[in-house]
Amino acid sequence: xxxxxxxxxxxxxxxxxxxxFYQSVFGGHLVVNTYADFGMPAEIPGSDKVVFGLVAAENGxxxxxxxxxxxxxxxxxxxxSTHRENSVTVTDQxxxxxxxxPTLEELQGYWDTLSTDATIVEPLAASAWSAGFGLxxxxxxxxxxxxxxxx
Numbered sequence: 738x739x740x741x742x743x744x745x746x747x748x749x750x751x752x753x754x755x756x757x758f759y760q761s762v763f764g765g766h767l768v769v770n771t772y773a774d775f776g777m778p779a780e781i782p783g784s785d786k787v788v789f790g791l792v793a794a795e796n797g798x799x800x801x802x803x804x805x806x807x808x809x810x811x812x813x814x815x816x817x818s819t820h821r822e823n824s825v826t827v828t829d830q831x832x833x834x835x836x837x838x839p840t841l842e843e844l845q846g847y848w849d850t851l852s853t854d855a856t857i858v859e860p861l862a863a864s865a866w867s868a869g870f871g872l873x874x875x876x877x878x879x880x881x882x883x884x885x886x887x888x
Contacts, residue, residue, distance in 0.1 A: 743791075744834050745801040746879060749808035752787035755877040756802050762850040765794025772806070783807060800834070816878035819858050826858060826872060830880055833872070837886040841869040844885055848873075851881055 748755055753769055760767045768791040771777075773784040786804035793799045805814055817830035838844040848861045854876040861871030861883060868885040875881060 741799075743799040743801055744832075745803075746834075747814040748787075748802055748804050748877065749810045749812055749814055750786065750804055751811045751877060752790050752802040752804045755813075755879070756787070756790045756792050756800070758875075758877070759798075759800055760792045760794075762847055763792065763794045763798040764796065765792050765798060767792050783809075798836070812878035816874075819872065819874055819880045821858060828880070833880045833882045835882040835884075837884045839886055841885050844869050844883055848883055851875055851883075 746752075746755070756767055756769065768789070769787055770789040771785050772781075772788045773779050775788055777784040779785075783804070783806055786806070788803055790802045791799070808814070815831070817828065819826060819828035819830055819833075821827070836844075836847060838847070845861065848871060852873055855873040858872035858874060858880065859870070861869055864870040864884075866884075867887065870882075870884045872883070873881055
């Protein structure tokens, strides 16, 4: 029996913007439910924030997100940092989101859009293990590992 995993990201107030951005990159449909949708009175601060968010695309891309109650500083929770140092990638982040595609052309399309206002950690280029590999941290603090799937 197959098992499906879906990355679930916890944001500090901007889950809706992040999910809308990821939908613009990967396509699919967007579901956003707010705390108010689930019964929180509208006058309570944060009732308009995301308690359940999902982007699901026909190409298999799925990601979920929500806003941590009371957090408004933006970005992913406890983002850490990822950078290159002495020819190696150094990170204290607890996770990356990894995507792979069958062709470099398809990956390049996602990369070009994801890289808008992002910090490029490793430019998308051929590597010893892939026709294309790159790392970037998007404007929401999420680091993406992108590669062409090995044949």
